[in-house]
Amino acid sequence: MREREIRAEQRHLDAVYRRLAEKIHEAEFLMADAAKRAQVGTPGALAERDAQVFRAGVHLNRLNSEFEDFLFGRIDLLPGKDGERGPDGAYTSVEPADDAVRTAVPDGTAGPGDPGTAVADIAETLHIGRLGVLDADYTPLVIDWRAPAAAPFYRATPVAPGRVVRRRVIRSRGRRVLGVEDDLLRPELTAYLDGEELAVVGDGALMAALGRARGHAMRDIVASIQAEQDEVIRAPAVSVTEVEGGPGTGKTAVALHRAAYLLYQDRRRYAGGILVVSPTPLLVSYTEGVLPSLGEEGQVAVRALGSLVEGAEADTYDEQPVARVKGSARMVRVLRRSARGVLELGSPEAGGPPERLRVVAFGARIELGPEELRDIRERALGGTAPVNLLRPRARRLLLDALWEHSGAPRRYPDPELAAEARQGFDEDVSTEAAFTGFLDAWWPELTPRRVLAAMRDEKRLGRWSRRILQPREVRRLARSLARLDDGGAGPLSVHDVALLDELRVVLGAPARPREAETAADSWGLDQLSGLEELRTHAERTAGRAARSERPAEERTDYAHVIVDEAQDLTPMQWRMVGRRGRQATWTVVGDPAQSSWSDQEEAAAARDEALGARPRRRFELTVNYRNPAEIAELSARVLALAMPGTRPPTAVRSTGLVPRFAVLPDGGGEGGTGRGTGRATARAAARTAARDLGGAVRAEAERLLAEVEGTVGVVVAMGRREQARAWLAGLGDRVVALGSLEAKGLEYDATLVVSPAEIADESPAGLRVLYVALTRATQRLTVLSGAKDLPDAEGVPDLLRE
Numbered sequence: 001m002r003e004r005e006i007r008a009e010q011r012h013l014d015a016v017y018r019r020l021a022e023k024i025h026e027a028e029f030l031m032a033d034a035a036k037r038a039q040v041g042t043p044g045a046l047a048e049r050d051a052q053v054f055r056a057g058v059h060l061n062r063l064n065s066e067f068e069d070f071l072f073g074r075i076d077l078l079p080g081k082d083g084e085r086g087p088d089g090a091y092t093s094v095e096p097a098d099d100a101v102r103t104a105v106p107d108g109t110a111g112p113g114d115p116g117t118a119v120a121d122i123a124e125t126l127h128i129g130r131l132g133v134l135d136a137d138y139t140p141l142v143i144d145w146r147a148p149a150a151a152p153f154y155r156a157t158p159v160a161p162g163r164v165v166r167r168r169v170i171r172s173r174g175r176r177v178l179g180v181e182d183d184l185l186r187p188e189l190t191a192y193l194d195g196e197e198l199a200v201v202g203d204g205a206l207m208a209a210l211g212r213a214r215g216h217a218m219r220d221i222v223a224s225i226q227a228e229q230d231e232v233i234r235a236p237a238v239s240v241t242e243v244e245g246g247p248g249t250g251k252t253a254v255a256l257h258r259a260a261y262l263l264y265q266d267r268r269r270y271a272g273g274i275l276v277v278s279p280t281p282l283l284v285s286y287t288e289g290v291l292p293s294l295g296e297e298g299q300v301a302v303r304a305l306g307s308l309v310e311g312a313e314a315d316t317y318d319e320q321p322v323a324r325v326k327g328s329a330r331m332v333r334v335l336r337r338s339a340r341g342v343l344e345l346g347s348p349e350a351g352g353p354p355e356r357l358r359v360v361a362f363g364a365r366i367e368l369g370p371e372e373l374r375d376i377r378e379r380a381l382g383g384t385a386p387v388n389l390l391r392p393r394a395r396r397l398l399l400d401a402l403w404e405h406s407g408a409p410r411r412y413p414d415p416e417l418a419a420e421a422r423q424g425f426d427e428d429v430s431t432e433a434a435f436t437g438f439l440d441a442w443w444p445e446l447t448p449r450r451v452l453a454a455m456r457d458e459k460r461l462g463r464w465s466r467r468i469l470q471p472r473e474v475r476r477l478a479r480s481l482a483r484l485d486d487g488g489a490g491p492l493s494v495h496d497v498a499l500l501d502e503l504r505v506v507l508g509a510p511a512r513p514r515e516a517e518t519a520a521d522s523w524g525l526d527q528l529s530g531l532e533e534l535r536t537h538a539e540r541t542a543g544r545a546a547r548s549e550r551p552a553e554e555r556t557d558y559a560h561v562i563v564d565e566a567q568d569l570t571p572m573q574w575r576m577v578g579r580r581g582r583q584a585t586w587t588v589v590g591d592p593a594q595s596s597w598s599d600q601e602e603a604a605a606a607r608d609e610a611l612g613a614r615p616r617r618r619f620e621l622t623v624n625y626r627n628p629a630e631i632a633e634l635s636a637r638v639l640a641l642a643m644p645g646t647r648p649p650t651a652v653r654s655t656g657l658v659p660r661f662a663v664l665p666d667g668g669g670e671g672g673t674g675r676g677t678g679r680a681t682a683r684a685a686a687r688t689a690a691r692d693l694g695g696a697v698r699a700e701a702e703r704l705l706a707e708v709e710g711t712v713g714v715v716v717a718m719g720r721r722e723q724a725r726a727w728l729a730g731l732g733d734r735v736v737a738l739g740s741l742e743a744k745g746l747e748y749d750a751t752l753v754v755s756p757a758e759i760a761d762e763s764p765a766g767l768r769v770l771y772v773a774l775t776r777a778t779q780r781l782t783v784l785s786g787a788k789d790l791p792d793a794e795g796v797p798d799l800l801r802e
């Protein structure tokens, strides 16, 4: 039966590919035809040609994409009630017609089936795939997974099957159908398709998908989206959609599918671009293949928090105490004060702020002294306008003061004459080298990096952050910025990027290099008018290449913003992200139990501010698709400590493989040795212990590599990242060492969590970070105790005991 069903689907897939070939042929013809139109040469014909080439190009591109599983689903439906044909030609009604189901009677008048059983005929079969394909007569051969008619494929359950009798997932590679998996949604019914009883094959696609080995790239879930996820994906994009759910509930997957859905559903509206904000570059590269596999690229920008600001690309992390200062909303005031403070330092080229301004006007010398200058600066700075943008105001106040000093107002009692004389005075003075040189030195144009660099000086920073930061915080902040040179060049941390963005606002945009402006302008046009559609394919491609060479942030205002792992954004990061979606609708997904930010209330307030007063719609995801029940049960113990009262999601499967607990060979560990024997001995003991830990980690990683087909993630405390990489050297690219904060959002077939206590002790949010680490595995988990863990006789560390 399986073979027969596979052959039937193969015939359908063959028909789809024949039709695709015809469409490709048509698109190529359109391209050639468009080229001929160009020879006509009138502006109208040229615009038409461009539009035609563009459409054909996009179409060709899509058709030519080598999708894995192009066609992946099928539903067999009962006749519908009040069925209407939707825009894609399919029936959209969800309820079966009143007479759809009959009872078979002995004389056979109700058709085949045992007497007394419920029987029905399949009225319609829909195939579902990554793109919609219509046959030459406009009957749908494949329905796009995002079309309304495809929704029952995801939504139907045995409790509420609607019209769906059988849901089938079709597995194919290239043009070959490899297998089918069916779910019968109305098992009580004997259904007939073209007079033959409907076959049911396999035991469901979800389990097959979840059991597959993981690689270094996330896969889409189009073939097995579950009903509660589908509701989020298709939720109308009004204001803010908030999604909460525990680890492995598919939040990231759902967020990405939602981006593809929104584009499908209203491509024009989202021409302004969709931004997906991800916490780490690792998660960006893990997920970046998903959208192309859904047929969507280009209009969705997936960016890590450290890559949201032009010219700043950061992937390093500050230590927790420093990150806490930099992420805190208090930094807004510190930065405002610092910007003004830096202004007072004058330009570095001039060696500090000039004390006096001397110019020559009306044949006489006029001078402004230190006090007057200070007074003028204060008046110019009154108010909250960006510092760089206040320069013209300061210039005007200087000229006013010079004019007063010149004695001219007394000489010209007639206002008209005075105004004329004043105009000449302003022109003369403001072009004088002494004046322009003074202005550049006294009110230099500031860049965000320069302000950040000036904050390296602890004494100054202390002044600028008086009564805002504590001295200890000032010291930490100043030290961490010591990586920058005077001009602010040097490596930035992820948290510095949000500070830079804030400073851009505090300072106002400095004049940009010509080239960058041109590139940004063309983006603006694209966004506003949809003009992109009128450019040729080649032009678009060239534009795209140029954009990808440009530093990360091209747009500053998106049509829709999706924030993944939203629980982790610091208040300063919320402000940065909020600026990118002032007019946008939002999808915000996260899990408070996985938050690595210590002050959750402060972050929640910043989030509210970023999202404004927009109404919010909330969804909850409740099923854990990643961890087997055995691993979920263990991690729930940490959840109970980290967030008492929070309900963990329900694991959807169980493997029978319980987590393994490993201890160091001598049962002890690093740092716990060297009792009373002097420093040198203690150091030697620590070295030996580190070697032991390294040996144990490597041995355990090797064991896991042998046990699973796919990837192994070794999660250590942030402070041990480099060490762990060295321990695992040479084991191949299936195994990765990660700091606890980097593990966010990722998953591995097997995970080795090294020293839970060390991870938990690293920050005030350490228990939640440990919860993240323990929820990364899809198949196997080993926990290795370190010096601080106090394992019991079974090797279970204290934090993980029941």
Ligand SMILES: Nc1ncnc2c1ncn2[C@@H]1O[C@H](COP(=O)(O)OP(=O)(O)OP(=O)(O)O)[C@@H](O)[C@H]1O
Pocket: 206, 209, 210, 219, 220, 221, 224, 225, 226, 229, 245, 246, 247, 248, 249, 250, 251, 252, 253, 254, 591, 594, 625, 626, 744, 745, 746, 747, 775
């Ligand atoms: N409906 C589904 N069908 C198949 N696989 C699924 C489904 N939903 C989720 N998954 C899989 O479960 C895993 C977890 O999904 P995802 O990473 O999106 O979860 P998450 O909620 O973002 O987790 P975390 O909070 O830990 O980051 C992924 O491998 C994903 O492909």
